Amino acid sequence: MSTDPKKTNTPDCDTPRPRPEDPGKRRFLGQAAAATAGGLACAAGPAWGGRSFEDALGGFFQDHYQRMSSDEIQAALRRIERRTEREYGVEIQCEDTPAQPGVVFGYALNISKCQGYRDCVSACVRENNQGRGSQLQYIRVLELANGTRDLESADHYYDPETVPAEGHYYLPVQCMQCDNPPCVKACPVEATWMEPDGIVVIDYDWCIGCRYCMAACPYWARHFNWTTPRLEPGDINPKTNYLGNRPRPKGVVEKCHFCTQRTRKGRQPACQEACPTGARIFGNLLDPDSEIRYVLENKAVFRLKEELGTEPKFWYFRD
Amino acid sequence: MHLRGLGRRWATTCTRVFAVLALSILATLQVTAQAPDRPLAEPVDGHRALRDNVPAAPSPPSAPETFEGFPDAPAFSVVAREKQLTWHPCKNCHIALPPNPEPRQLMAPHAANLAHGDGRFWCLQCHDLEDRNQLRTLDGRTVGFDDAWKVCGQCHFQPQKDWAFGAHGKRVDTGPEERVIYNCTHCHDPHDPSIKPRAPEPAPAVREGLAPMILPDEAHEH
Numbered sequence: 001m002s003t004d005p006k007k008t009n010t011p012d013c014d015t016p017r018p019r020p021e022d023p024g025k026r027r028f029l030g031q032a033a034a035a036t037a038g039g040l041a042c043a044a045g046p047a048w049g050g051r052s053f054e055d056a057l058g059g060f061f062q063d064h065y066q067r068m069s070s071d072e073i074q075a076a077l078r079r080i081e082r083r084t085e086r087e088y089g090v091e092i093q094c095e096d097t098p099a100q101p102g103v104v105f106g107y108a109l110n111i112s113k114c115q116g117y118r119d120c121v122s123a124c125v126r127e128n129n130q131g132r133g134s135q136l137q138y139i140r141v142l143e144l145a146n147g148t149r150d151l152e153s154a155d156h157y158y159d160p161e162t163v164p165a166e167g168h169y170y171l172p173v174q175c176m177q178c179d180n181p182p183c184v185k186a187c188p189v190e191a192t193w194m195e196p197d198g199i200v201v202i203d204y205d206w207c208i209g210c211r212y213c214m215a216a217c218p219y220w221a222r223h224f225n226w227t228t229p230r231l232e233p234g235d236i237n238p239k240t241n242y243l244g245n246r247p248r249p250k251g252v253v254e255k256c257h258f259c260t261q262r263t264r265k266g267r268q269p270a271c272q273e274a275c276p277t278g279a280r281i282f283g284n285l286l287d288p289d290s291e292i293r294y295v296l297e298n299k300a301v302f303r304l305k306e307e308l309g310t311e312p313k314f315w316y317f318r319d
Numbered sequence: 320m321h322l323r324g325l326g327r328r329w330a331t332t333c334t335r336v337f338a339v340l341a342l343s344i345l346a347t348l349q350v351t352a353q354a355p356d357r358p359l360a361e362p363v364d365g366h367r368a369l370r371d372n373v374p375a376a377p378s379p380p381s382a383p384e385t386f387e388g389f390p391d392a393p394a395f396s397v398v399a400r401e402k403q404l405t406w407h408p409c410k411n412c413h414i415a416l417p418p419n420p421e422p423r424q425l426m427a428p429h430a431a432n433l434a435h436g437d438g439r440f441w442c443l444q445c446h447d448l449e450d451r452n453q454l455r456t457l458d459g460r461t462v463g464f465d466d467a468w469k470v471c472g473q474c475h476f477q478p479q480k481d482w483a484f485g486a487h488g489k490r491v492d493t494g495p496e497e498r499v500i501y502n503c504t505h506c507h508d509p510h511d512p513s514i515k516p517r518a519p520e521p522a523p524a525v526r527e528g529l530a531p532m533i534l535p536d537e538a539h540e541h
Contacts, residue, residue, distance in 0.1 A: 110486070110487075113487075115514065115516075115517075116519055117517065117519050117520060118519045118520035118521075118522075119520060121520060121523075122520045133524075133526065133527030134526055134527065135523055135524060135525060135526035136526075137523055140523075156522075156523065157522045157523060157532070158519075158522065159519070159521070159522040160519070161518060162516035162517055162518055162519075163516060163517070163518075163519045164516060226526065227526070227527065227528070230527065266494040266495050266496075267492055267494065268490070268492040272492075273492045275489070276489075276506070277489075277506075277514070278487065278488045278489035278490075278501075278506070281485065281486065283495070284495065287495075289393045290393075290485075290495075291393075291484070291485025291486065291490070292485075294484040294485050294486055295485070295486045298484070298486065299486060317486075319478075319481070319487070
């Protein structure tokens with residue numbers, strides 16, 4: 001694992017970055033704005049896009065996730081919950097679950113078990129509140145002809161009556177959570193970074209939608225919200241995380257985040273839980289007794305585009 | 320003439336010098352060979368000398384070792400299988416039926432055909448004849464349906480090992496501390512174990528508001 005903080009923008013594993021408490025200029029402006037908000041409460045209404053004046057100002061002055069104090073994070077979480085209720089009519093719980101100490105997540109996928117059912121894809125869409133009409137899916141299940149590994153000719157729009165199709169195998173591709181992530185280097189506003197548990201996350205409120213990270217990613221793992229995500233009230237998963245599956249606005253980039261809302265609480269990612277074949281193996285790379293460590297030590301594993309030096313934490317293997 | 324004689328003498332001298340040198344080298348080698356640094360019987364760098372490697376005396380016959388699981392594997396429990404079986408306990412019917420080991424066509428609710436093993440197996444390879452509620456291993460021990468993995472692993476030992484260590488099979492979402500895994504028979508029908516093809520989830524759709532997608536092979540036709 002890379003530990004160079006300059007390279008990966010990552011604090012040390014066991015010492016989470018302390019929340020700043022000294023008010024900066026932006027924070028001072030935000031507080032001043034919030035103080036005046038009470039006096040202007042009468043202005044709440046359609047003028048602020050349905051938001052209260054306080055929410056509008058608070059959202060405008062919201063700082064970068066890593067610079068917010070605990071109170072500011074809590075205020076931001078409550079704003080997200082109010083916004084979701086206003087826009088979708090659903091009460092959600094938005095949390096900020098920090099990375100667990102001593103954990104670096106990794107993924108292994110058995111391509112001889114994957115049958116191309118796409119159960120992982122639909123489970124991911126449901127879990128992560130992805131817009132239903134926006135063609136935005138974190139996982140692409142590539143269909144390849146046996147004996148080839150040409151990703152350029154792979155097809156993820158396959159739709160036969162039954163899978164696996166004769167003479168083909170399936171290679172699901174999602175964010176590889178690179179340890180040397182090129183997308184992080186490309187972001188001009190540092191809206192994306194690698195967390196201490198190895199997950200590359202995005203602050204959707206800080207993203208300016210320039211899509212440089214999408215161009216930098218060699219795995220097609222990042223996706224852009226061209227439209228406001230269309231979510232029916234029944235579609236929304238109410239258990240959300242700030243750096244995870246909270247409903248995203250239009251015009252920001254998003255990607256697989258190893259289900260931070262689940263995995264940081266010790267659960268499996270939704271794709272692993274949904275996979276009926278058991279092809280997906282997820283775990284802590286630092287735990288020598290974990291299943292993923294057994295796979296890495298005993299199976300012939302490979303990674304995609306390894307020669308690029310991005311150090312993906314996503315391995316493939318065969319029986 | 321004079322020059323030629325000189326050359327011949329020079330050649331003779333060289334030959335003699337070479338001969339003496341060669342003899343002395345040979346003698347040195349012989350001396351080294353005759354006086355080894357250490358006796359051969361001593362182990363060299365942890366290896367036993369070959370001539371000492373006599374086969375050990377045969378140990379008296381003991382009871383064969385029975386498989387007790389993988390002690391190095393991280394602890395796990397298996398999802399109970401018995402209560403998921405429709406007809407278990409089998410003795411509900413078999414209490415009244417005399418045991419009949421003869422291979423024959425069975426009637427419902429038994430599996431209509433036994434695809435496992437391509438016709439080489441009969442029920443009693445895995446099921447116990449006397450105690451119908453139990454399975455049976457090849458060394459004659461009875462095993463409950465919850466421990467069916469012990470029966471499967473007698474032949475499929477490599478998948479069994481991968482399963483115990485976590486590289487095969489499916490784990491229940493119970494958190495990192497408690498490891499609960501599904502039994503072999505949960506996914507593989509033991510009477511017809513291969514996984515059958517099924518319909519996939521729908522393919523990714525075109526984003527709302529865009530024209531239908533033209534696949535590359537269709538585009539060539541236009």
